[in-house]
Amino acid sequence: MNLTKKLLALLALVPGFVFANEGTFPLDRAPERSDIASLQNGAKLFVNYCLNCHSASSMRYNRLRDLGLSEDQIKGNLLFSGEKVGDMMKVAMRADDAKTWFGAVPPDLSVITRARASSAGTGGDYLYTYLRTFYKDDTRPTGWNNLVVPNVAMPHVLWQLQGVRTVKMVEEPDPHEKGKTVHRFAGFEQVTPGSLSQPEFDTQVADLVAYMEWMAEPTRDLRKRLGAVVVLFLSLFAFLAWRLNASYWKDVK
Amino acid sequence: MGAAFKETKLPADAPKSQKALAWVDDRFPLSKLWQEQWGRYYAPKNFNVWYIFGSLAMLVLVIQIVTGIFLTMHYKPDSNLAFGSVEYIMKEVPWGWLVRYMHSTGASAFFIVVYLHMTRALMYGSYRKPRELIWLFGFATFLCLMAEAFFGYLLPWGQMSYWGAQVIVNLFSAIPVIGQDLSLWIRGDYVVSDATLNRFFAFHVIAIPLVLLGLVAAHLIALHEVGSNNPDGIEVKENLGPDGHGVDTIPSHPYYTTKDFFGVSVFLLIYSAIVFFAPEMGGYFLEYNNFLPADSLKTPPHIAPTWYFTPFYSVLRATTSDFMWVVMAGLAAYVVFIWLRSRLSYKTKIAITVLAVLVEIGMLPQVLDAKFWGVVLFGSAVVILALLPWLDHSPVRSIRYRPGWHKAVYGVFFVCFLVLGYLGTQLPTATYTLIAQLATLLYFSFFLLMPWWSTMGRFKPLPKRVTWTAH
Numbered sequence: 001m002n003l004t005k006k007l008l009a010l011l012a013l014v015p016g017f018v019f020a021n022e023g024t025f026p027l028d029r030a031p032e033r034s035d036i037a038s039l040q041n042g043a044k045l046f047v048n049y050c051l052n053c054h055s056a057s058s059m060r061y062n063r064l065r066d067l068g069l070s071e072d073q074i075k076g077n078l079l080f081s082g083e084k085v086g087d088m089m090k091v092a093m094r095a096d097d098a099k100t101w102f103g104a105v106p107p108d109l110s111v112i113t114r115a116r117a118s119s120a121g122t123g124g125d126y127l128y129t130y131l132r133t134f135y136k137d138d139t140r141p142t143g144w145n146n147l148v149v150p151n152v153a154m155p156h157v158l159w160q161l162q163g164v165r166t167v168k169m170v171e172e173p174d175p176h177e178k179g180k181t182v183h184r185f186a187g188f189e190q191v192t193p194g195s196l197s198q199p200e201f202d203t204q205v206a207d208l209v210a211y212m213e214w215m216a217e218p219t220r221d222l223r224k225r226l227g228a229v230v231v232l233f234l235s236l237f238a239f240l241a242w243r244l245n246a247s248y249w250k251d252v253k
Numbered sequence: 254m255g256a257a258f259k260e261t262k263l264p265a266d267a268p269k270s271q272k273a274l275a276w277v278d279d280r281f282p283l284s285k286l287w288q289e290q291w292g293r294y295y296a297p298k299n300f301n302v303w304y305i306f307g308s309l310a311m312l313v314l315v316i317q318i319v320t321g322i323f324l325t326m327h328y329k330p331d332s333n334l335a336f337g338s339v340e341y342i343m344k345e346v347p348w349g350w351l352v353r354y355m356h357s358t359g360a361s362a363f364f365i366v367v368y369l370h371m372t373r374a375l376m377y378g379s380y381r382k383p384r385e386l387i388w389l390f391g392f393a394t395f396l397c398l399m400a401e402a403f404f405g406y407l408l409p410w411g412q413m414s415y416w417g418a419q420v421i422v423n424l425f426s427a428i429p430v431i432g433q434d435l436s437l438w439i440r441g442d443y444v445v446s447d448a449t450l451n452r453f454f455a456f457h458v459i460a461i462p463l464v465l466l467g468l469v470a471a472h473l474i475a476l477h478e479v480g481s482n483n484p485d486g487i488e489v490k491e492n493l494g495p496d497g498h499g500v501d502t503i504p505s506h507p508y509y510t511t512k513d514f515f516g517v518s519v520f521l522l523i524y525s526a527i528v529f530f531a532p533e534m535g536g537y538f539l540e541y542n543n544f545l546p547a548d549s550l551k552t553p554p555h556i557a558p559t560w561y562f563t564p565f566y567s568v569l570r571a572t573t574s575d576f577m578w579v580v581m582a583g584l585a586a587y588v589v590f591i592w593l594r595s596r597l598s599y600k601t602k603i604a605i606t607v608l609a610v611l612v613e614i615g616m617l618p619q620v621l622d623a624k625f626w627g628v629v630l631f632g633s634a635v636v637i638l639a640l641l642p643w644l645d646h647s648p649v650r651s652i653r654y655r656p657g658w659h660k661a662v663y664g665v666f667f668v669c670f671l672v673l674g675y676l677g678t679q680l681p682t683a684t685y686t687l688i689a690q691l692a693t694l695l696y697f698s699f700f701l702l703m704p705w706w707s708t709m710g711r712f713k714p715l716p717k718r719v720t721w722t723a724h
Binding site for chain 2: 111235
């Protein structure tokens, strides 16, 4: 039936109408870093740099065994202040202290890469860009600002690795409103060098982001591998069901 | 009083299973139920692909109930623990992630399947006499499904859960006089809170499913009482063969058992592909914002209900105070139209006019604001579906034998529904609102003018037998 086909074709188009870009700072694509060594490195960075202020309260330290780390390695390298290896990645900082010190409670990072996904990119892209676009801004209480989250409460935790940078802005006429101008980002200026070169730093951040993506859904790889088996099985099942049905209906006149 | 009880006597060497069945059948109509409801239920043999969605809806219902039971074992309906318990299910409960994805994908799959099931009914006139009650039971099931989805969506206690519930419950506060107290009563608190979560949990896991199951049973009993419609919309019971069954019918078992088997396998293939490869479905099935725990102090910039509610949500948002003048003009024109063109009795026309005048007064900005009427239109957009059996006056049931331009009318209606659905996921802009308003007008016109347009044009002659080519 012709109309039916047209309607079905229309339905097929629906998922294609994706959200338009919200017009924020364009996101870089996070490089694919899913090998075990990168994830282990990411875990180390996460525990060292993030876990002081942020929690990951649905994550157990010993889940890192899934990344090829032994319990002894976890105990020796990743537990600093008397946590047990079966503990959740909680944080000692109290919420109201955080509020006083930073003006905001640092969000729990368990599933942050899933929460930050949008039409502009995956949550990984968001974090990868966010962590690499801090710049020195003396008008802010922490002395740091960010291009992805303007006036962010979080300081540049990785500054020793990246070094100190300022940002160049140019004035441009506002495309949406005549007679007004907008600031447009025109590049960074390195003030003091960090301990890593820019490409090295990017790789470290990519590892960290890859770890956080893994942590948000540790079963993702299993899900996809299992999915392939299930889809294969169901394809076979569908084929048999199709032939079974045809053999019953061939006699119906 | 029936006949006295008599034990069925089978030969001593009859198989054990046969004896057991006879024993049960003497005490409970097991075989009879099976034969009446499926085994010897004669259905038209010309069902096409559109006829799979009823069975699929049953399948999804079972999936939702079974996965729901397992989720309930680990979920904590407590505002401090709910979000964490869902992550606990995702990360620590063995296979919890699979059960949760099956349930969340199942919710969207349920609506896709049910919307397609309803589309089928619309195209082939499956709600026409004598199937009005099947339609009404189905409609009530759809209402339950919407309630079930709404209550269930609060449970993960994410940002979108929280603010979605806040927005929808606040709609009730637009009702004059009782509104404020009513929304307070629904929430059990001044904002969505632990009390709200607990009662929504109760509704989601027991109250609504109980009603839902009863309605599905009624839907099926009514269907098997009057028999199925078919793509040609002709009555297969009017042309009986020597065996007393319709010449164009076929027993459901094994013919539709195997056909449904095939349909189910294709459905499961698509469903599994989503569960395993795209459970978030680009933020439509699991909204990104819902991976942030609920925060009563942080309103998200863009609150949108899940996709299956957005067509109706768009109607709500389209009802601005400017648009109310259009609605008022439309209502006035409709009443004039009824006086000129309707064959309703004089008394009914007077009653309609009085009611319309009262509503028009209510629509004045000095009386009730647009928000209230937005809620009314939002509800009406759903409820108007229930009236279809009495709005459709077409001499034929199926779209196959209607004038060509009727297909275009249906096409416009479906496009409006999809456009409203799409716009409901987007932030409103001036242009979008205008399009949504136009689509809203067309949506309601489709139903309200149906008594007239459905009778107009040249209808094709109905065949004596169903359209059928052997496989």
